[in-house]
Amino acid sequence: MKDRILKVLVEHQDEYVSGEELSRILGITRAGIWKHIENLRLEGYIIESQTRLGHKLIHGPLNPYILSKGLGTENIGCNFIVRQQLDSTNNLAKELAKSGVVNGTVIVAEEQLGGKGRQGRNWVSPKGGIWLSVVLRPQIELKDAACYTLLTGVAAARGLRDAAGIEVGIKWPNDLLFNDKKIGGILTEVQGEWQAVDYLVIGIGINANITAEHLLPGLNATSVLIEKNREIHLVRVIQAILSHFERLEKLLQTKGFSAVLEEWRELAVCLNCEVLVKDHSGEWNADSIDISPDGSLLVRKEDGQVTKIYSADVSLRGREGDYNFT
Numbered sequence: 316m317k318d319r320i321l322k323v324l325v326e327h328q329d330e331y332v333s334g335e336e337l338s339r340i341l342g343i344t345r346a347g348i349w350k351h352i353e354n355l356r357l358e359g360y361i362i363e364s365q366t367r368l369g370h371k372l373i374h375g376p377l378n379p380y381i382l383s384k385g386l387g388t389e390n391i392g393c394n395f396i397v398r399q400q401l402d403s404t405n406n407l408a409k410e411l412a413k414s415g416v417v418n419g420t421v422i423v424a425e426e427q428l429g430g431k432g433r434q435g436r437n438w439v440s441p442k443g444g445i446w447l448s449v450v451l452r453p454q455i456e457l458k459d460a461a462c463y464t465l466l467t468g469v470a471a472a473r474g475l476r477d478a479a480g481i482e483v484g485i486k487w488p489n490d491l492l493f494n495d496k497k498i499g500g501i502l503t504e505v506q507g508e509w510q511a512v513d514y515l516v517i518g519i520g521i522n523a524n525i526t527a528e529h530l531l532p533g534l535n536a537t538s539v540l541i542e543k544n545r546e547i548h549l550v551r552v553i554q555a556i557l558s559h560f561e562r563l564e565k566l567l568q569t570k571g572f573s574a575v576l577e578e579w580r581e582l583a584v585c586l587n588c589e590v591l592v593k594d595h596s597g598e599w600n601a602d603s604i605d606i607s608p609d610g611s612l613l614v615r616k617e618d619g620q621v622t623k624i625y626s627a628d629v630s631l632r633g634r635e636g637d638y639n640f641t
């Protein structure tokens with residue numbers, strides 16, 4: 316019942332719904348409505364109640380109704396699962412994907428206790444950030460799964476630019492940077508066989524409304540709050556990211572990966588510069604040249620040899636620390 320009340324309040328956001336109207340829609344007494352509204356308040360929802368006007372939702376924790384309202388996508392976000400706390404949204408997404416959850420399901424957590432980066436690294440995820448995972452079932456081969464990390468980088472950067480007004484850039488393969496500091500990251504996990512992907516879980520982490528003391532000093536990280544000195548509207552940013560994601564997936568299907576890469580290039584902050592690469596062979600210096608049609612990074616080594624990097628950590632020499640090598 317509490318959820319049904321919440322749904323009605325979300326549908327009428329920015330206006331009052333009278334107690335009488337609520338009890339008519341939901342078929343319970345006005346006293347019952349009061350009790351549930353009190354419970355919603357205890358969960359952190361700010362609901363304004365006026366004797367003559369009724370109840371109006373002002374603000375509250377993330378929830379599926381608020382995230383769905385006005386989203387306007389066809390598939391991405393057709394199903395939201397929201398938790399106050401999780402170990403990792405990617406972990407829950409993988410479990411749900413295994414048990415058949417629908418394509419486009421999005422898992423959101425207010426806080427992660429065991430947020431993950433690549434190669435088992437930790438991802439600091441306190442309250443105030445955007446921590447979400449998308450479950451996708453694309454008809455692609457395993458080798459093409461990495462394209463989705465680049466596509467997601469574009470979606471996240473564009474979503475942040477549109478809905479939070481912050482000029483975030485992308486660093487190959489999975490970093491979102493602002494002023495050469497990490498403001499977000501992407502973790503793509505894949506299940507399938509060589510010929511056919513079963514599902515992809517794409518995790519997006521963004522340091523949104525996070526204060527400096529929550530980001531460990533050695534991280535070379537920043538947040539939108541630190542940079543802009545104001546809180547951003549998490550729901551609007553999540554929705555903007557998801558709608559860009561859906562747009563880019565359609566672009567991928569209709570025009571091919573090269574069309575996505577064109578947008579990626581516009582947002583990239585790691586091209587035509589000196590980079591330090593760390594891969595299975597060790598650490599080496601290079602100049603980044605371009606992104607290849609297959610999504611690998613094209614670099615020129617110090618001996619002049621031009622090569623493609625498929626899997627590595629890259630840092631911008633003289634601009635960032637080695638934070639992501641830990």
Ligand code: BT5
Pocket residue numbers: 402403404405406427429430431432433434436437438439440445446447448489490497498499500501502518519520521522530534535536537638639640641
């Ligand atoms: C990433 O890994 O950048 C992927 C981050 C993905 C996080 C999302 S949140 C939702 C979903 N659920 C999850 O559990 N994960 C995804 P990588 O490139 O390996 O970078 C990890 C490194 O970034 C760490 O070793 C730290 O040095 C640094 N780091 C950790 N937390 C950070 C933060 N909040 N902001 C900036 N840097 C951070």
